[in-house]
Amino acid sequence: MDGFSNFHFGETILRSILSFFTILVLARIIGKKQLSQLTFFHYITGITIGSITAEVSTQHDTDYWDGFIALICWTLLTLIVSYLTLNFSKIRVLIDDRPTILIQNGTIIRSGMKKARLHTDELGMLLREQGIFSFNEVHYAVFETNGELSVLKKPVFANATKKDAGITDLAPPPHLPTEVIRIGKIIRKNLMELGVTEDWVLQKLKEENVAIDAIYFAQVLPDNSLYISLDIED
Numbered sequence: 001m002d003g004f005s006n007f008h009f010g011e012t013i014l015r016s017i018l019s020f021f022t023i024l025v026l027a028r029i030i031g032k033k034q035l036s037q038l039t040f041f042h043y044i045t046g047i048t049i050g051s052i053t054a055e056v057s058t059q060h061d062t063d064y065w066d067g068f069i070a071l072i073c074w075t076l077l078t079l080i081v082s083y084l085t086l087n088f089s090k091i092r093v094l095i096d097d098r099p100t101i102l103i104q105n106g107t108i109i110r111s112g113m114k115k116a117r118l119h120t121d122e123l124g125m126l127l128r129e130q131g132i133f134s135f136n137e138v139h140y141a142v143f144e145t146n147g148e149l150s151v152l153k154k155p156v157f158a159n160a161t162k163k164d165a166g167i168t169d170l171a172p173p174p175h176l177p178t179e180v181i182r183i184g185k186i187i188r189k190n191l192m193e194l195g196v197t198e199d200w201v202l203q204k205l206k207e208e209n210v211a212i213d214a215i216y217f218a219q220v221l222p223d224n225s226l227y228i229s230l231d232i233e234d
Helices: 009-030 040-058 064-087 089-096 110-116 120-128 188-194 198-208
Strands: 100-104 138-143 149-153 178-182 215-220 226-230
Touching: 009 040, 009 064, 040 064, 064 089, 100 110, 120 138, 120 149, 178 188, 188 198, 198 215, 198 226
Parallel strands: none
Antiparallel strands: 100 138, 138 149, 178 215, 215 226
16 A cells, blocks of 8 residues: 555646656657667667656656756767767777677688677578578678678579569559558649549549449559559458
8 A cells, every 4th residue: 555655646647748758759769760870879879768758757866857867968979979970980980989890702701790699590590580591692691780681692592583584674663552542632732743534543443343332452563553452341
């Protein structure tokens, strides 16, 4: 019962709301690099900011404004380090390190494996995640600073391209696959971006003998065909 006697419902709600919007604003300020280039530094930064936010939200012995200042400081330090790593290569290497070559010319580099603190079983797992089950297929393997493995296959094992097959039509697609119908409703904004009309879409549906109300999702593909997924309930 002691836990209930020390329960601060209103204060917890207020702290949580303030912390939520604070972390939302700070995440927007820090930017997308936290997600797209999650190096060890950014990983630790994210964990620390999250821990401070949790502390401020739930620990009533912690002054809210002390926690708020700590969040601001961590955000500013992250931005400063990001600026320095962006503009100064030596600092970038100091903070994020360099990519490490694990396989070179088909040979496993023991010093690289030691630096990356990997053994061959772990390297094999990273290769299998990319659909490579034999070390013999690999010409180069580079362990990136975000923990991902980049692989260049030997030419004999590389996937054939259109150029390899002698296909001359190598023009890029005119547009990305674009959603035009969602749950029976036409998305006019996307139609305008594609430069097509509702009549064009309806004509396509007529050719497929599909009513618009029966469509859950429809997408215009780069070849101007229409992908249709019907709204089928379980």
